[in-house]
Amino acid sequence: MIKFKNVNKIYKIDKEVVFQALKNINFEIKKGEFVSIIGPSGSGKSTLMHLIGLLDTPTKGEILIEGKNIKNLNDNELSSLRNEFVGFVFQQFNLIAKLTVLENILLPTIYSRKKLDFDPRKKALELIKKFGLSGKENSYPNKISGGQQQRVAIMRALIMQPKLILADEPTGNLDSKTGIEIMNLLKKLNKEEKITIIVVTHEADIASYGKRLIKIKDGEIVDN
Amino acid sequence: MNYFIFIVKAAIEDFKKNKTQTFLTSLGILIGVFSVVILTALGLGLKKYIDDQFAQLGKNSLFIAPGKLISGGSFNAASTFQSIKFDNRDLTKIRKIKGVIEIAPIFSKQVVAKSFKKTEDTTIIFSSEAFFSINGFNIKNGRFFNKSDIDKKSKVVVIGPKIAEKLFGQADLALDQKITASNVNFKIIGVLESKGGGGFGGPDYDNYIFSPYTSGYIFNPQKNFSRIALKFDDINFSVGEIKELIKKEMLKRYDEDSFSIIEPGDILQAVNSIFSVLNMVLVAIASISLLVGGIGIMNIMFVTVTEKTKEIGIRRAIGARKNDILYQFIIESTILSVLGGAMGLGLAFLTTLILQKFFPAYIDVNSVLLALGVSSAIGIFFGVFPAKKASDLSPIEAIRYE
Structure with a gap:
């Protein structure tokens, strides 16, 4: 489903100084996998995540998403892929403060250009019920707990029925009990709904939820 | 959506x-x-x-004024200084022009008007009975002065409602009262309906007094008129034809630059x-x-x-x-x-x-x-x-x- 071939990412800091964040990255992730990408801070795992999430493009090498080389896609096509193919879950939750829980969950659907085969509002309300946030539909993010916010973020990631959920330190801002709940939720989604999950983290016990571990250090994969 | x-x-x-x-x-x-x-x-x-204001004047009226008041669509202020005056000879000649129905010679005088109770500064416009119909006036109480008042040089006036109120406290009380203007006594025979206006350079007729022009000769021994207003037959004549006829007549006596024939529309424009x-x-x-x-x-x-x-x-x-x-x-x-x-x-x-x-x-x-x-x-x-x-x-x- 996702294939990295000799991917390099080089940042120019100024005219002469460059920083190579990723060196010759090769891996493949298949449909239905639960992969943890683990590495210390500064290892390049965030850069890797941004590349998988189509927020950035490689300096060298190829990224294939379902066989399509993203190099050949324009900004609109990349936006559509982010909209339909990936669902993001961030450490900071990244909900939009002025929109309600329901509106935050619906936000990806308003940016969709394809005809949806479901009723967005109905689906969002179903998700809210399923995730135990009934009654909070019209609350604003600052009125609910961190764990609830992260659930809303997961619902927002799920509304477009993506093939992949990409979670960047999803438990980083949560207490350990809530963190475990969120990780179990992701595990359940992978098991019951066959959604591919990639979790990027620096914590070994969070990474242990994955069925497969990719270790990254100094921009290179050290263990796969 | x-x-x-x-x-x-x-x-x-x-x-x-x-x-x-x-x-x-x-x-x-x-x-x-x-x-x-x-x-x-x-x-x-x-x-x-x-x-x-101009709509009240009607499409079939014209003014003859001294000087070239309007040239090329705009005012020519300088011309009003070197003005001529019209007199009875002009009046008689223009009256004879075919198509002219009514004619009103006009001159005015600033006066101090006195009633039995008050004194006010005002303007008397001396003209003929045609003045009222040309300018679209209506009477509220009493009557306009008429042709026989002009022939008899009657000392009568028709008074605007505002000045009537100032002089008598209430416009309705002015009828049949006496007023004195520059030591000449006049009898009020009519009070006008309000016409509004004034304040933008236009005449504030509600504050004016109107009298037969023949009666005004006391103040105007040369018997000069500053303007002539007229109404013409707009069914059988066009404005252009009438203007041309009047111009022809006027040119016999005056040169071209010393008078203007003005349509209300010209001023409006x-x-x-x-x-x-x-x-x-x-x-x-x-x-x-x-x-x-x-x-x-x-x-x-x-x-x-x-x-x-x-x-x-x-x-x-x-x-x-x-x-x-x-x-x-x-x-x-x-x-x-x-x-x-x-x-x-x-x-x-x-x-x-x-x-x-x-x-x-x-x-x-x-x-x-x-x-x-x-x-x-x-x-x-x-x-x-x-x-x-x-x-x-x-x-x-x-x-x-x-």
Whole structure:
């Protein structure tokens, strides 16, 4: 489903100084996998995540998403892929403060250009019920707990029925009990709904939820 | 549809959070729209007032005045100084011209009028009975003076309602009373209906007194007239033909530059041309404040883009395209601008309602459309640059922004 071939990412800091964040990255992730990408801070795992999430493009090498080389896609096509193919879950939750829980969950659907085969509002309300946030539909993010916010973020990631959920330190801002709940939720989604999950983290016990571990250090994969 | 509701709702939530900033940003547009609409309203009101004044004169009237008062559609003020005077000979000749129905010689005198209770400064217009029909006067009490009053040089007057009220306390009490003007006694035989007007350089007829021209010869031993007004048969003659006939007659005695034959429409056109130029200049000056308001909006929108960098990143991450971000910010600046425009328009409406008590101002549909059109155009135009900046942000840098 996702294939990295000799991917390099080089940042120019100024005219002469460059920083190579990723060196010759090769891996493949298949449909239905639960992969943890683990590495210390500064290892390049965030850069890797941004590349998988189509927020950035490689300096060298190829990224294939379902066989399509993203190099050949324009900004609109990349936006559509982010909209339909990936669902993001961030450490900071990244909900939009002025929109309600329901509106935050619906936000990806308003940016969709394809005809949806479901009723967005109905689906969002179903998700809210399923995730135990009934009654909070019209609350604003600052009125609910961190764990609830992260659930809303997961619902927002799920509304477009993506093939992949990409979670960047999803438990980083949560207490350990809530963190475990969120990780179990992701595990359940992978098991019951066959959604591919990639979790990027620096914590070994969070990474242990994955069925497969990719270790990254100094921009290179050290263990796969 | 949902798309726009979402964007508009988000924008309004932002405005609610920053009410003061939103109001101050819209203030520039508010002031701009307010001044443009008010000035247009005053200009339109003035034009309507002038039109109404001349409409009372009727299409079939003409004036003969000394000098070249109007040349090439505008006033020629210098000409009135080197003026000639008309007399009875002119009157007789013009009366004989075919197509002339009624004729009124006119001269006036500033007088001090005394009633049994009060003294007032006023103007007496001496003319014939035709003056009333040419100018569209109506009588309220009593009667106009007539031909036999003129033949008999009767010391009678018809009085305007305002001066009647000033002299007798109540206009209705003036009929059949005596007044003294420059030590000559006159009897009031009629009180006019109010004609309105005055205050814009036009004659304030409600404050005037009217008397047979023959009776006025006491004050005017040379028997000169400063103007001649006439009514013509507009069924069988065109204005052009009548003017030509009168001109031919007048040229026998005077040279071409020393008199004018004026249609009410000529004056109207000249007055309107002056006021429309004046109004255009004022509106142009007011438009500068709209421009300044637009720049204010642009400035705030640039700040907003920076403040919302993270939000832009989030929206891009979940699939918003560059254009989605572009529209979001253009809609936001347009709402700001239209908000200011609507408030300015509302304020202009209220001000016009108050102004109407003193001045014939009115707002027409065009100025409303113009105000809203211009303010949304400003919102879009000045919103494009900040919105472009927002949509060009790289998603990765935007989402990392703290």
